[in-house]
Amino acid sequence: MSDSAGFDVRSYTRTPRSLRRKDLDLAALQGLGTNTLLTLRHLQQVERGTLRLMRDLLVTPTHAESRVTAFLTTWAYEEYWIADALEAVLDENNHTEVAHSTKLGELRRSWDDRVSPTADAIRTNLLGSDIVAGHMAVGLLDSLVARASYARAGQLEPRLGAVIDPIVAIKDRHVEFYVDEASDRLAASPAAGRLGRRAVRTWRWPGSRYGAPGYVQPVLRYLFADPSVRADIDAADSQVAALPGLAGAHPIRQALGRFASRGARHR
Amino acid sequence: MAFDIDKFTQDSVRVNWEDLDLDNFRENPLPPESIRTLRYMCDVEYHTVCYLRDMLVTRSHGEGEVNAFMTMWNREEFWHGEALAHVLSLHGVTVNYDQLKDRRVKLGWRDRLAPVKQSLLSNIVGKDFVAVHMLWGAANEWSAAAAYKRLGVLEGHPSLAELLRRIAAQESRHVAFYATQAKARLAGNPKAQKLARFALKNAWAPVGSGIMTDDEVTHVMGHLFGGAEGRKEINAIDRHIGRLPGMEGLTIFADALDARGVAA
Ligand SMILES: [Fe+2]
Numbered sequence: 001m002s003d004s005a006g007f008d009v010r011s012y013t014r015t016p017r018s019l020r021r022k023d024l025d026l027a028a029l030q031g032l033g034t035n036t037l038l039t040l041r042h043l044q045q046v047e048r049g050t051l052r053l054m055r056d057l058l059v060t061p062t063h064a065e066s067r068v069t070a071f072l073t074t075w076a077y078e079e080y081w082i083a084d085a086l087e088a089v090l091d092e093n094n095h096t097e098v099a100h101s102t103k104l105g106e107l108r109r110s111w112d113d114r115v116s117p118t119a120d121a122i123r124t125n126l127l128g129s130d131i132v133a134g135h136m137a138v139g140l141l142d143s144l145v146a147r148a149s150y151a152r153a154g155q156l157e158p159r160l161g162a163v164i165d166p167i168v169a170i171k172d173r174h175v176e177f178y179v180d181e182a183s184d185r186l187a188a189s190p191a192a193g194r195l196g197r198r199a200v201r202t203w204r205w206p207g208s209r210y211g212a213p214g215y216v217q218p219v220l221r222y223l224f225a226d227p228s229v230r231a232d233i234d235a236a237d238s239q240v241a242a243l244p245g246l247a248g249a250h251p252i253r254q255a256l257g258r259f260a261s262r263g264a265r266h267r
Numbered sequence: 268m269a270f271d272i273d274k275f276t277q278d279s280v281r282v283n284w285e286d287l288d289l290d291n292f293r294e295n296p297l298p299p300e301s302i303r304t305l306r307y308m309c310d311v312e313y314h315t316v317c318y319l320r321d322m323l324v325t326r327s328h329g330e331g332e333v334n335a336f337m338t339m340w341n342r343e344e345f346w347h348g349e350a351l352a353h354v355l356s357l358h359g360v361t362v363n364y365d366q367l368k369d370r371r372v373k374l375g376w377r378d379r380l381a382p383v384k385q386s387l388l389s390n391i392v393g394k395d396f397v398a399v400h401m402l403w404g405a406a407n408e409w410s411a412a413a414a415y416k417r418l419g420v421l422e423g424h425p426s427l428a429e430l431l432r433r434i435a436a437q438e439s440r441h442v443a444f445y446a447t448q449a450k451a452r453l454a455g456n457p458k459a460q461k462l463a464r465f466a467l468k469n470a471w472a473p474v475g476s477g478i479m480t481d482d483e484v485t486h487v488m489g490h491l492f493g494g495a496e497g498r499k500e501i502n503a504i505d506r507h508i509g510r511l512p513g514m515e516g517l518t519i520f521a522d523a524l525d526a527r528g529v530a531a
């Protein structure tokens with residue numbers, strides 16, 4: 001299938017990377033620390049949520065974007081194997097704990113599963129293809145924070161390198177796709193720009209919608225509280241700020257700030 | 268019959284054709300009626316992601332096994348589209364992202380099951396509707412497997428036959444998943460059975476209806492399943508469906524051929 005310039009979706013679909021358990025030296029990853037395990041579980045659960053994300057895009061006019069759906073099809077496949085590899089590491093450490101949804105989280109999940117796809121379908125079909133800009137901006141943010149989280153987890157626990165390095169490389173390609181798509185889409189029309197900016201404003205940290213803040217927050221503190229990571233966060237934010245109409249945006253730093261202040265209140 | 272999801276995900280690969288000698292199509296091209304049928308199949312395969320959407324909104328997901336299957340299945344079907352697009356490209360027929368997009372835009376949000384869902388208030392029906400989706404999927408996969416098998420026989424082109432055999436083998440694994448799921452969800456659940464029977468009888472149409480024009484559907488049905496040999500395949504699918512709980516005596520495939528005037 002032919003492809004336009006920019007990120008080469010066609011080549012991406014032909015070269016997915018799938019992490020397989022059998023290629024990992026799991027024995028070398030025994031006895032990981034609690035913070036590492038909680039982090040891996042959080043990331044694993046985010047990766048497992050891929051189909052929910054896909055549904056949310058597919059009920060909107062984004063489903064017609066065959067270039068995007070070709071990407072998503074391959075992306076979901078890569079994410080599946082990332083989650084599986086993380087699960088293998090967690091199993092090896094007998095870490096079976098998962099982040100359970102709170103009562104409010106359950107209500108949100110049930111709303112997200114049953115009502116909001118239909119509501120979104122109606123609302124966004126009225127908005128038309130401009131909505132794609134917002135989806136691509138959110139996809140970029142999700143990929144950027146996933147990438148930053150993995151990279152940082154690998155810094156803090158060097159033994160994870162064999163698992164983390166390929167994941168970071170996979171995320172790099174996702175970031176590349178979303179940067180390319182979001183740039184084109186945001187610039188396409190004033191409405192697209194508006195919807196994109198709104199999506200960035202209302203973006204939420206992946207995996208924080210259903211679970212207790214008490215679960216995600218310690219993970220984020222472990223990963224990002226140290227002042228030395230500020231530069232990495234700023235670098236990720238700058239990729240968003242470089243998009244058309246988003247100069248000066250720093251949604252990731254802002255989101256981390258919200259978690260930090262919530263933590264201060266709870267303690 | 269159990270379905271081993273771990274084995275399925277481990278073994279899931281994109282269909283391969285690099286080792287097949289397809290380039291001789293340039294000297295010995297397929298006849299126009301086969302190109303027309305391939306074009307139809309190619310579009311239907313690429314459309315799978317929209318069908319995935321329909322599955323995901325009825326809470327068929329949420330369970331690990333279903334999620335795992337859907338992820339691999341969607342990608343395998345995408346690659347069926349890519350493989351057929353390659354064969355078409357050797358015949359000077361281009362299928363690209365822009366054309367696929369145009370078609371999807373024209374279709375809008377069209378889900379063949381939507382009217383049934385609305386009429387039956389899917390929030391109340393909930394879990395039973397998953398059984399309908401699984402049965403629906405099984406019917407589509409059975410017909411896909413049969414269609415590729417038939418086209419391979421009709422054309423007798425060795426490399427094409429091998430490619431179609433590879434695709435059909437994947438379709439058969441899809442059948443195994445959907446049929447196992449449908450059976451488990453229909454068994455001992457008369458409410459789900461009634462709903463499923465109603466949906467198949469009133470809303471089902473050959474895969475591709477609603478995406479392609481009526482003329483195209485009739486062409487493909489006649490091309491692949493016309494005549495005594497074709498009808499044999501179709502009757503076999505009806506028998507498979509009839510063996511599922513509560514589906515005895517349904518002949519939706521034969522009925523569809525009759526309705527389109529495809530002679531046995
Ligand atoms: Fe297929």
Ligand SMILES: [Fe+2]
Pocket residue numbers: 344408411437438441
């Ligand atoms: Fe299939």
